Amino acid sequence: MPTAILQQIQNEIFELPGAGMSILEMSHRSKRFEDILASAENGVRQLLALPENYHVLFLQGGASLQFSMAPMNLLFEGEGADYILTGGWSQKALKEAHKVADERGAKVRVASSTQSEKFARIPRPDELDLDANARFVHFTSNNTLFGTQWQSEPQCAAPLACDASSDIMSRPLDIQKYGLIYAGAQKNLGPAGVTLVIIRDDLLRETPKNLATMLDYKTHVKTHSLYNTPNTFGIYVIDVVCQWIEELGGLKGIARRNEEKAQILYDAIDATDFYRGHAAPDSRSKMNVTFRLPNEELEKQFVKEATAHDLDGLKGHRDVGGLRASLYNAFPLEGVHALVEFMREFETKNG
Numbered sequence: 001m002p003t004a005i006l007q008q009i010q011n012e013i014f015e016l017p018g019a020g021m022s023i024l025e026m027s028h029r030s031k032r033f034e035d036i037l038a039s040a041e042n043g044v045r046q047l048l049a050l051p052e053n054y055h056v057l058f059l060q061g062g063a064s065l066q067f068s069m070a071p072m073n074l075l076f077e078g079e080g081a082d083y084i085l086t087g088g089w090s091q092k093a094l095k096e097a098h099k100v101a102d103e104r105g106a107k108v109r110v111a112s113s114t115q116s117e118k119f120a121r122i123p124r125p126d127e128l129d130l131d132a133n134a135r136f137v138h139f140t141s142n143n144t145l146f147g148t149q150w151q152s153e154p155q156c157a158a159p160l161a162c163d164a165s166s167d168i169m170s171r172p173l174d175i176q177k178y179g180l181i182y183a184g185a186q187k188n189l190g191p192a193g194v195t196l197v198i199i200r201d202d203l204l205r206e207t208p209k210n211l212a213t214m215l216d217y218k219t220h221v222k223t224h225s226l227y228n229t230p231n232t233f234g235i236y237v238i239d240v241v242c243q244w245i246e247e248l249g250g251l252k253g254i255a256r257r258n259e260e261k262a263q264i265l266y267d268a269i270d271a272t273d274f275y276r277g278h279a280a281p282d283s284r285s286k287m288n289v290t291f292r293l294p295n296e297e298l299e300k301q302f303v304k305e306a307t308a309h310d311l312d313g314l315k316g317h318r319d320v321g322g323l324r325a326s327l328y329n330a331f332p333l334e335g336v337h338a339l340v341e342f343m344r345e346f347e348t349k350n351g
C-alpha cells in the first residue's frame with residue numbers, strides 16, 4: 001500500500017470527512033457509502049477506459065471463488081472453454097472449471113501448457129491449440145509464483161477470461177479482447193477481502209435454476225454489488241487507490257514506473273552469473289521477479305541477511321524455490337535500488 005494512502009486512511013479512519021462516522025461504522029445502504037461505491041466503480045472505469053457494456057463488480061471470496069464462478073456463469077451444456085496453463089493458479093482455475101463442466105456436460109480443454117518447462121515461459125502464439133467455438137479462453141495474465149507475464153494478450157477469436165490478480169492496474173489493457181477480468185484486490189488495488197470482477201454485458205446469460213444466488217453474476221450486476229453487505233472498507237480503499245493511480249498518470253504512468261523498477265532488477269540479475277533469472281527473458285514479469293543463486297544454502301543465507309537489512313518477503317514460493325521480489329504498484333523505486341545494492345554486496349562477499 002502506498003505510504004500516502006496509508007496516511008490518508010489513518011487520517012480518515014475515525015471520521016470520514018463530513019460523514020460524522022467512520023467507514024467502519026457506516027451502513028452499506030447509506031447515501032455516503034453509495035457515493036463511495038459509485039466513485040470506486042468510476043475510478044476503475046476511468047483507469048481501464050471501460051466501455052458502457054462492461055459491468056464492474058466488487059465481490060468477495062477472492063480470485064479463488066472466481067475459478068468456479070467464471071465457468072458457472074459462462075459455460076453451459078454442450079459448450080467448451082479453453083484454458084492456457086502457465087502456472088499453479090491457472091491449474092487451480094482449470095481444476096474448478098472441470099468440476100463445473102463435468103457436472104453440466106460441457107468441455108474444458110487445455111489449449112497450451114508450459115508445465116514441462118517449469119512454467120518458466122509464456123507459450124508462443126503458434127503453441128496455442130484453440131477451439132474456434134470456445135465460449136471463452138482463460139488465462140492468467142501474471143504468474144505470481146513463477147514470475148512470468150503475458151507481454152500482450154493471447155490472440156484468439158473467443159472472449160478472454162483473465163485472472164489478473166497479480167497485475168491488475170499495473171499497465172493498460174486492450175479491453176475489447178476481454179469478456180471477463182477478475183482479480184483479488186490485495187496486490188495492486190486495495191486490502192485483502194475484495195475481488196474486482198469486470199464482465200461484458202453480452203456474456204451474462206440465464207444461468208441454471210439451481211445456481212446459488214450469490215454465485216450468479218447477474219445478481220451482483222442488478223444490485224450494483226449491493227445484494228448483500230459488501231466489503232465497505234475495502235471498496236473505500238480501492239476508491240482512494242484508483243485516485244492515486246490517476247494522479248500518477250493513469251495506467252500508462254504506473255506502467256512506466258513498473259517497467260523502470262523491473263528493468264533495474266533484471267539488469268542487476270543479467271549483469272552477473274551469480275544470479276540467474278527463472279523466467280525466460282521474453283516472458284519476464286514486471287510484478288514478480290524470480291531468480292536463483294548458485295545453491296540453496298546461499299539462497300537461505302540471502303533471505304536471512306536481506307531480512308536483517310529490512311528487505312523482507314524475498315523467499316520464493318516452495319513450488320519454484322529461489323528468490324522472488326514482488327514489485328507491485330505501491331513498491332517504491334528506492335526499494336528496488338536498496339535491493340540491487342544489497343545483491344551486489346552479497347555477491348562480493350559470497351561470489
Ligand code: PMP
Nearest residue numbers: 062063064089144163165166184
Ligand atoms: N490468482 C493469482 C494469479 C494469484 O496471485 C492469487 C493469489 N496470490 C490467486 C489467484 C488467489 O487469490 P485469492 O487469494 O484472492 O483467492
